[in-house]
Amino acid sequence: MGPGDGRLAVVVVPAQRPVPGGRDYDVQVSDDGLQRRTVVERRxxxxxxxxxxxxxxxxxxxHVRMQGIRRQTAYGYLLHRFEVH
Structure with a gap:
C-alpha cells in the first residue's frame, strides 16, 4: 500500500512543535460537500x-476533510498543511 497504487494519500502536517494535534480523527469524503462518509478512522x-x-x-x-474527534492537548488542533494526493 502506498504511492502509485491508486489509493488516496492524506498528509496532515502540524504547524510547529510542540503543537496541538489530533489524538483521534477521521478522514471524510463527499461528492457534494453536504453528505460525508468516513473513509479512515485514526485513533x-x-x-x-x-x-x-x-x-x-x-x-x-x-471534497476531503479531517474531522477532529479528540485532541492530544487542551489547546485544539493546529495544522500547517493538509494534503491530498
Whole structure:
C-alpha cells in the first residue's frame, strides 16, 4: 500500500512543535460537500508530527476533510498543511 497504487494519500502536517494535534480523527469524503462518509478512522495517536494516511480502497471524490474527534492537548488542533494526493 502506498504511492502509485491508486489509493488516496492524506498528509496532515502540524504547524510547529510542540503543537496541538489530533489524538483521534477521521478522514471524510463527499461528492457534494453536504453528505460525508468516513473513509479512515485514526485513533490513539500520541506523537506530534507529520501523519500520512493511505486509504484502504481507491476513492474518487470532490471534497476531503479531517474531522477532529479528540485532541492530544487542551489547546485544539493546529495544522500547517493538509494534503491530498
Amino acid at each position: 490513539g495517536r500520541t506523537a506530534a508530527g507529520v501523519d500520512t494516511v493511505y486509504l484502504p480502497q481507491p476513492v474518487t471524490t470532490r
